[in-house]
Amino acid sequence: MTGRRVFVYVQHLLGIGHQIRAAAIIRALQWHGLDVTCVSGGETGEIADLGNARRVQLPPVRAADASFARLIDADGRDIDDGWRDRRRRALLQAFADERPDFILVETFPFGRWQFRFELLPLLEAARDAKVRAAVSVRDILVPKHDANRLNAVVGTIRRYFEAVLVHGDPTLVPFDATFAAADRIRDRIRYTGYVAPPRPERTLSERDRSAVVVAAGGGAVGGRLLRTALEARSLSRLGEAPWRLVTGPNLPAAEREALSPPPGVTIDTLRTDYRELLAGADVSVSQAGYNTVMDILVTGVRAVLVPFSERKETEQGLRAQLLADHGRVRTLAEDALTAAGLAAEIDAAAAMPAPAPTTVNLDGAGGTARTIVELMDAPRG
Numbered sequence: 001m002t003g004r005r006v007f008v009y010v011q012h013l014l015g016i017g018h019q020i021r022a023a024a025i026i027r028a029l030q031w032h033g034l035d036v037t038c039v040s041g042g043e044t045g046e047i048a049d050l051g052n053a054r055r056v057q058l059p060p061v062r063a064a065d066a067s068f069a070r071l072i073d074a075d076g077r078d079i080d081d082g083w084r085d086r087r088r089r090a091l092l093q094a095f096a097d098e099r100p101d102f103i104l105v106e107t108f109p110f111g112r113w114q115f116r117f118e119l120l121p122l123l124e125a126a127r128d129a130k131v132r133a134a135v136s137v138r139d140i141l142v143p144k145h146d147a148n149r150l151n152a153v154v155g156t157i158r159r160y161f162e163a164v165l166v167h168g169d170p171t172l173v174p175f176d177a178t179f180a181a182a183d184r185i186r187d188r189i190r191y192t193g194y195v196a197p198p199r200p201e202r203t204l205s206e207r208d209r210s211a212v213v214v215a216a217g218g219g220a221v222g223g224r225l226l227r228t229a230l231e232a233r234s235l236s237r238l239g240e241a242p243w244r245l246v247t248g249p250n251l252p253a254a255e256r257e258a259l260s261p262p263p264g265v266t267i268d269t270l271r272t273d274y275r276e277l278l279a280g281a282d283v284s285v286s287q288a289g290y291n292t293v294m295d296i297l298v299t300g301v302r303a304v305l306v307p308f309s310e311r312k313e314t315e316q317g318l319r320a321q322l323l324a325d326h327g328r329v330r331t332l333a334e335d336a337l338t339a340a341g342l343a344a345e346i347d348a349a350a351a352m353p354a355p356a357p358t359t360v361n362l363d364g365a366g367g368t369a370r371t372i373v374e375l376m377d378a379p380r381g
Contacts, residue, residue: 003033003034003035004033004034004035004101004102004376005034005035005036005037005098005099005100005101005102006029006034006035006036006037006100006101006102006103006104006372007037007039007094007095007098007100007102007103007104008022008025008026008029008036008037008038008039008053008103008104008106009039009041009091009103009104009105009106009119009122010022010038010039010040010041010042010106011040011041011042011061011106011107011112011115012042012043012062013042013061013062013063013068013071017217017218017289017290017291017292018042018106018107019040019042019048020048020291021138021167021195021290021291022038022048022106022136023038023048023049023050024195024197024364024365025104025136025195025364025365025368025369026038026050026051026053027049027050027051027365028365028366028368028369029368029369029372030051030052030053031366031369032369032370032373034369034372034373036050036051036053036054037053037054037055037056037094037098037100038050038053038054038055038056039056039058039091039094040055040056040057040058041058041059041060041061041087041115042060042061042062043060043062043074054098056094056098058087058090058091058094059073059074059083059086059087059090060073060074061073061074061079061083061087071114084117084118087117087118088117088118088121091118091121091122092118092121092122092125095122095125095126096125100131101131101132101376102131102132102133102134102372102375102376103122103123103126103131103132103133103134104133104134104135104136104165104372105119105122105123105133105134105135105136105161106135106136106137107135107136107137107138108135108156109135109152109153109156109157110135110137110141110153110179111137111141111142113149120156123156123159123160126160127159127160130380132162132375132376133160133161133162134161134162134163134164134165134371134372134375135157135161135163135164135165136165136167136368137164137165137166137167138166138167138168138290138315139166139167139168139169139172139173139175139194139290139319140168140173140177140178140315140318140319141178141179141315142178142313142314142315143178143179143180143314144179144180145180150180150181151181153181154181154184154185157185157188158185158188161188162188162375163188163189163190163371163375164185164188164189164190165190165192165368165371165372166189166190166191166192167192167193167194167195167290167364167368168191168192168193168194168364169191169193169194169360169361170191171359171360171361172322172360173318173319173322175189175191177318178315178318190371191361191367192363192364192367192368192371193360193361193362193363193364193366193367194290194294194297194360194361194362194364195290195294195364195365195368196294196295196297196298196362196363196364196365197275197294197295197298198298199275199298199299200275200276200278200279200298200299202276203276203279203280204273204276204277204279204280208280209242209277209280209281210241210242210243210244210266210277210280210281211238211241211242211243211281211282211283212229212233212236212238212241212243212244212281212282212283212284212285212346213243213244213246213277213278213281213283213284213285213301214226214229214243214244214245214246214284214285214286215245215246215248215274215284215285215286215292216245216246216247216248216251216286216287217248217286217287217289217291217292218248218249218250219247219248219249219250219251220248220250220251220252221287221308221310222247222248222251222287223251223252223255224334224337225285225286225287225306225337226245226247226251226255226259227255227258227259228337228338228339228342229243229245229285229342230245230259230260230261230262230265231339232339232340232342232343232346233262233264233265233343235339235340235343236343236346236347237347237350238282238283238346238347238350239343240264241264241282242264242265242266243264243265243266244265244266244267244268244277245259245261245265245266245267245268246267246268246269246270246271246274246277247259247267247268247269248269248270249269249270251269256269274295275295275298275299278295278296278299278301279299279300279301281301282302282350283301283302283303283304283346283349283350284296284299284301284302284303284304285303285304285306285342285346286303286304286305286306287305287306287307287308287316288305288306288307288308288316288317288319288320288323288331289308289316290319293305293319293320293323294362296329297328297358297360297362298362300354300355300357300358302329302349302350302352302354302355303328303329303330303349304329304330304331304332304342304345304346304349305320305323305324305329305330305331305332306331306332306333306334306337306342307319307320307331307333307334308334309333309334309335310334317333328355328358329349330345330348330349330352331345332345
């Protein structure tokens with residue numbers, strides 16, 4: 001290893017968005033001349049390009065379902081204190097082995113509270129070693145109203161982190177819109193811009209083009225949207241055109257097998273040319289996760305968003321509404337999702353004027369890397 005070292009901790013539990021966003025940041029850090037170690041605590045499937053970063057795989061864990069109430073190990077068993085002890089020791093050993101100059105922790109303490117058993121010891125070890133740390137967090141949080149939890153989050157930030165790197169743009173959504181104690185950490189907040197992929201450099205041939213592209217993100221909670229889209233096709237004015245469904249790798253096998261595409265509909269698990277598909281489509285249909293919305297903004301495709309809202313989730317709904325308020329997308333609430341309603345929204349989106357180029361800052365990966373370099377160069381204190 002040469003140069004300064006950054007230790008990136010990322011833990012995905014259900015979808016793949018955290019992993020993709022972290023990978024973009026990791027590549028940007030390397031472009032800025034930093035050595036990077038990615039410590040991953042999610043399932044071991046490699047779906048994101050980490051460049052030349054070293055990967056340390058902790059004992060993997062995932063959420064049993066969309067409630068995030070139960071965490072299970074690679075064998076489907078509930079995690080216990082013995083498992084937690086093994087994870088903690090593995091994480092601390094990785095920190096000792098890598099001897100980083102900087103730590104980037106994804107989400108915690110704004111989320112991933114179940115992992116404080118290993119993250120607080122890691123942060124204490126970094127503090128003792130005088131290694132600076134920042135937290136990497138998306139634009140919109142699940143609002144917390146419990147005063148004790150807010151105090152704990154603020155206390156953790158002020159004790160351990162030099163910066164809160166918000167992957168967003170305050171002209172679209174300020175951090176205090178969903179974090180009530182933002183004023184108490186105002187001196188730590190740095191907006192990086194949204195972590196978005198580059199614009200597609202090529203377009204697909206007419207033969208490969210799909211008029212409507214329906215995507216379920218990682219797929220873990222996208223089955224209903226995919227089934228409804230198949231039913232909606234015959235009701236849409238675009239029903240004679242080619243459609244493509246992209247299920248994501250985490251769609252349960254039984255749900256994947258139950259999808260019965262009629263002629264003119266193609267079903268893929270993943271597409272490496274996904275953004276090229278969007279750039280050539282008339283309409284995109286998807287949920288409203290962070291990375292999904294970034295793909296829509298960089299490609300300029302007309303879009304229908306059906307935000308995930310199970311278990312009182314509000315993040316996607318707020319993001320979708322903000323874009324709808326700017327006239328950028330059509331939205332359909334998940335609890336109102338029907339074939340007829342989705343077909344009507346697809347037709348309405350297809351009739352929208354071509355979206356103007358976005359003015360939102362989409363250089364979040366580069367912005368994050370530049371900010372970390374600045375933090376590493378700044379005098380202490």
